[in-house]
Amino acid sequence: MIQIEDITKSFGEKTILKGVSGTFEKGKPNLIIGASGTGKSVLLKCIVGLVKPDTGRVLYDDRDFYSGDRYLKIEIRREMGMLFQGGALFDSKTVEENVRFPLDILTKMKYDEKQDRVNFCLKRVGLENANKKMPSEISGGMKKRVGIARAIVNNPKYLFCDEPNSGLDPQTSVLIDDLILDLSEEFDMTTIVVTHDMNSMLGIGEKIMFLYQGHKVWEGNKNEITHSNVKEFEAFVFANKVMNSLREK
């Protein structure tokens, strides 16, 4: 479980996050949603430690990430896996080397053990025949799946996904969403997904946090989306014509 308490973050004069608190539960995808520029990605970066919040705490199973203990920070980070928006695959390495990379650096596993784990993860994301391909030779959807395989290869306790569906067609988006849902349940990970994709909300939104202008204004799950009384959230959800027609029905 990950808890965030009173997270604020400013860049110069502009305050992006204004005291965001919440809890992200284990074994299911927790979604952070909101319109562009509301601070979703900044919040995720604060949680994983890529951006240091001005105030507030981030607790990983009651361990304070920003306690100042450098070794604790490294220990927690080695329990994380992250899927970046563009995949963030290492250009000079093959798909297999990309996935094996965390094991090469962070573990003392033997080569065969590492290879078995890599093959397992690539098979799990449906890419069993892409081992020797370079990132430049595969599609955007495949890059995301390789990114997921790399994120889970080290058996993380926490999985973070930054806009996993951006730039993908609807079918591939559903595939990625399902994969995130299945993996979260299968490996009992605390998963946080930043998205503004309505399909993801409706598909895997077991727990949803809605951000508006740096504040958390709504929290719930996919079944409660249409029953909200928060006007900012309503405007976000029903901005889509399809959702609007559903409401009219």
Added chain:
Amino acid sequence: MITEIGKYFIFIRTLFINRESFRTYYKLVLEESVTIGIGSLFLVALVSTFMGAVTTVQTAFNMVSPLIPDYVISQVVREMTVLELAPTIIAVIYAGKVGSSMAGGLGTMRITEQIDALEVMGINSASYLVLPKVIASLLMFPLLVIVAGVCALVGGYVVGVLGEIITPNDYVFGLRFSYNEFTVIFALIKAVVFSFLVSSISSYQGYYTEGGALEVGVSSTKAVTNSVIAVLLADYFLAQLLLVK
């Protein structure tokens, strides 16, 4: 400016904190050494050969007094090459070729979130990416300077002899005449200092790239400019420190 210099020194410090195992760096240093050393060999040899050749021709052109013996030409070529041209001019070329490539590579990794990916894995990205480049530079650049020195002297010899500017015996005699071995040591000290400056400044510029493709280009340009300025300043201070009695 002061803030930037302070940030640079903090960056240098981070290279040595929470490093990965020696095993991890060993392969990376070898890979970087091949890229930096072998990759620069042709350009360094070409530039330095012509540098030696041109220095020979121009020194001969300027020696108008018949009282000055011919072997002084190769003596001048030797002193200029070893003391200044080989380490400094090659460092400037090195900054243009290797420094810009380091900054561009790291800048691209930054904007495509590859550096963030390393950080999230709990890896000290600065140390993992930059330290091997700095170590490889420290190992390879002095060797490139030695190659440059030899090529320049050979270039001077070939042009001097083929152009009938100087006889082979005079050229070799001039190279040996009044030779002070400290000049070679001084050149190698300069090579070590310059290689550190070029690799660390270029990496610093690339590592802290913000924005997109345009900013990667800006970082590469800044890397070359700042490295060359640092090399020239260091060149003066080292000369003042080690040569002036």
